[in-house]
Amino acid sequence: EDKVVQSPLSLVVHEGDTVTLNCSYEVTNFRSLLWYKQEKKAPTFLFMLTSSGIEKKSGRLSSILDKKELFSILNITATQTGDSAVYLCAVKTGPDSNYQLIWGAGTKLIIKP
Amino acid sequence: DGGITQSPKYLFRKEGQNVTLSCEQNLNHDAMYWYRQDPGQGLRLIYYSQIVNDFQKGDIAEGYSVSREKKESFPLTVTSAQKNPTAFYLCASSPDSSSYNSPLHFGNGTRLTVT
Numbered sequence: 141e142d143k144v145v146q147s148p149l150s151l152v153v154h155e156g157d158t159v160t161l162n163c164s165y166e167v168t169n170f171r172s173l174l175w176y177k178q179e180k181k182a183p184t185f186l187f188m189l190t191s192s193g194i195e196k197k198s199g200r201l202s203s204i205l206d207k208k209e210l211f212s213i214l215n216i217t218a219t220q221t222g223d224s225a226v227y228l229c230a231v232k233t234g235p236d237s238n239y240q241l242i243w244g245a246g247t248k249l250i251i252k253p
Numbered sequence: 254d255g256g257i258t259q260s261p262k263y264l265f266r267k268e269g270q271n272v273t274l275s276c277e278q279n280l281n282h283d284a285m286y287w288y289r290q291d292p293g294q295g296l297r298l299i300y301y302s303q304i305v306n307d308f309q310k311g312d313i314a315e316g317y318s319v320s321r322e323k324k325e326s327f328p329l330t331v332t333s334a335q336k337n338p339t340a341f342y343l344c345a346s347s348p349d350s351s352s353y354n355s356p357l358h359f360g361n362g363t364r365l366t367v368t
Contacts, residue, residue, distance in 0.1 A: 144295065174356055182257075182343070182359040228296070241357075243295030 142167040144231050146244035154252050157219050161247045163229030164211040171232040171239060173205055173212050178226045178246070186214070186227075216249075224251045255280045259344050259360035266338075266367050274329045274363045276344035283349040285327040286357065289313060290341040299342075302327055303349065331365065338367045 144165045153159055163173065172190045176183035187196040189205035189212055196203050200219075205212045216223055229244040257278045266272045278285065284303050288296040298311030302321040316335025321327055331338045341364050345357040 149293070176356075181361040183357075184359075185356040188356060230296075241296075241298070243297075245293055245295050 142231075142233060142240075142242045144229055144242045144244040146227075146229050146247050148247060149245065150248040150250070152250045152252060153219060155219055155221060157251075158215065158217045159219060159249065161214040161216075161227050161229075161249070162211060163214070163244055165229075165231045165242070166210060167231050167233045167242060169233050169235070170207065171234070174230045174232070174241075175203055175212070175214050176228040176230070178228055179224075183228055219251045221251045221253055224249060257344055257346055257358055257360035259342075259363050261363060262361065264363055264365045266365070268367055269333045270367075271333060272331050272338075272365065272367075274331070274342055274344075274365070276327045276329065276360060277325050278327075278344075278346045278358075278360075279325060280346055280358060281324070282346035282358070283324070284347045285321070286345040286347075287311075287317070287319065287327070287329045288343045288345065290343055290362075296343065299329065331367075338365060340365060 147162045172188050174188050175186040187203045192207040200217045203214045226246040226248050228246045230241045232239050234240045260275045286301040287299040290296050297313050299317050300319040302308035305324050308319050308321050318330045341362050343362045344360040347357050348355050
């Protein structure tokens with residue numbers, strides 16, 4: 141059975157700290173891995189990763205995929221209170237015409253001022 | 254601005270009543286999706302539609318129904334047959350279901366409480 145596991149489930153750090161969130165997966169026919177940020181309402185898209193070893197970066201956030209070890213990490217440096225959110229990881233699997241999205245349970249990140 | 258609008262934001266219903274959640278998008282997307290989000294669990298797919306007048310069951314379709322009469326609209330009905338309907342419901346869309354390089358766009362969700 142396809143599955144996506146995120147760790148930790150929750151994390152509390154102080155403003156300015158660096159955090160690393162993990163997403164491991166076991167799926168057939170991997171297509172891509174996506175990261176979303178959810179602040180109480182609509183998840184908003186962060187990154188899509190399809191190739192191993194290529195870092196995607198957006199400001200203080202970065203992410204990388206390891207297709208050999210079947211995981212991805214999301215790094216946030218110099219955290220701010222606005223980074224507090226649930227971070228969701230999802231993996232796309234299956235053929236182009238009818239792909240599936242397998243979602244992890246999310247990591248709840250709390251940044252203390 | 255283009256986006257997805259879900260209404261209402263909060264909904265309270267008595268057990269045994271059917272309830273319909275609205276989802277409208279003006280992104281001109283072909284594909285639309287309904288997810289359910291429960292604490293400590295990943296998003297679970299209820300129904301999806303790849304094109305107008307067509308839809309397919311997702312992983313947890315029992316107790317739910319949908320329609321797709323217009324491209325912009327994909328309402329979800331939670332029926333009395335759904336055993337545990339209290340949850341946060343998210344609607345999403347994408348340009349088409351085969352464009353696996355396009356991420357989903359989400360609405361702000363509807364929190365349904367059934368007592």
